[in-house]
Amino acid sequence: MNDPIHIKVEGLHKSYGDNHVLRGVDLDLYRGRINVVIGGSGAGKTVLLRQLIALEKPDRGRILLDGEDIVPLDEVLLNRIRRRFGMVFQMSALFDSMTVFENVAFPLIEHTRLGAKEIRKRVMAKLEVLGLEEAERRMPGEISGGMRKRVAVARALVMEPEILIYDEPTAGLDPVASRTVDDLIRSTAEHFGGTSIVISHDMCTTFGVGQHVAMLHEGRIRAAGAPADLLGSADPVVQRFIASSGVTPALRRD
């Protein structure tokens, strides 16, 4: 597929009762790049993400994945589409009744007919890349937040998806752990390829790993482009958001 646009969102609307959250989102997400969607609390980032991965149906608009609109698809077809995505949830969302190994093996057990040996080989390969081979028998409750995040990445990657989505990957982590997660996003994109979508309000993550950045404001895309374009934007809303997020002059110069 040569089209640089992997996912195209057109005129997306979503309301919950009287609360009109998405008010016509138009967004291009680029193939093989780290796309970051930023925005303040209540801007609609998580709602947009839930539409992208078909957890909810939008009221209006289209989501084109490689040119195919996924909005009208039924649940069975959507289950097939969803296998092309890997998702890293904000709080990792590991199955707490399963070990680390079982969590990572889960998609392979559900969707492939691989034997136990091959599943073990694939899972251990992912765990080793992410430095988790020692934790394979531990339960999610017994490991740190940073390790849980890495297990979530391993689980999302085990089916080798085309698109990897991170929801607020640094939320709730300390600054050191946050930068480790940033490195993880970057190295994962380099190592496994594919398209990455990061939903974040962390400016260090945005400008540290982002290759294409879009800002969501009041249910619409306010600005989009390369990180440098957003840093140099004359739009007062964009400027205010970046400035109030504490982005440093050094980072601006980068």
Added chain:
Amino acid sequence: MSDEATKARPPVPEREALPARPDLSLRLLRALVRFPVLFFAGVGDLALMTVRTLGWMLRPPYRLRLLLQAMAFIGVGSLFIISLTALTAGMVLALQAVYSMRIFQAEGAVGGAVAMSLTREISPVFTGLMLTAQASSAIATEIGTMRVTDQIDALTTMGVNPIQYLVVPRVVAAALMTPILCLLFTFVGMIGAYLVGVVWMNVDPGQFMDKIANWVKPSDFRQSVIKALVFGTLTILIACHQGYSAKGGAAGVGQATTRAVVIGSVMIMVCDYLLTAAMM
């Protein structure tokens, strides 16, 4: 305080700016309308989940391991509590029956009376209620926790339907295990009745057994099994539904669990009357 400081202070919003409270009659009307609206919305939601559960039940993959796990949890996990309540229920029924029937020198009929009460009413209702206390509460908590920690969304994003993965095995397990638990309840209950009636209160064992055989018909067992099947399936389905629609963190999970137990218990009593009336 300086003039500058006074000027810098933000203006205090006037009380008149607050939206006026609607008058009492309007609030009362809203409260009255709210309850039936919520009730029918809940019933509709449960009906929708039932239809979806039936739909996903027929569609592969069939996860036998999950079904066996759910059967072990619902069946084996409830054995102790079912046996204990059955034994005490049988003992109490026998005690009451002996004292009542002694007035008419009819204590020989204790076995038959207890067996009939157990088969027709006590066993299915108590089995349903014990299942609600033991399994429904745990299921609502487990699925509710999975909901509020995004584990259900994680299942969906991995292309696994959560109804098929979480609800179907539990509901099928309940449908298979509750009738067996109900028959066990009757059996253990009769042991309790025998211990009190025959061993302690000296009722003639021949008469005790004879009246059971005379009074209890196969149709009573059929009624018992049908009721247990309906109660067990319904209470587990309600638990799954409450857990599945939990929101708002730990407090939300707690509320879902309470609702699962309360609604499950009430529905068992309501359905008991309807089924008894229908099968008379």
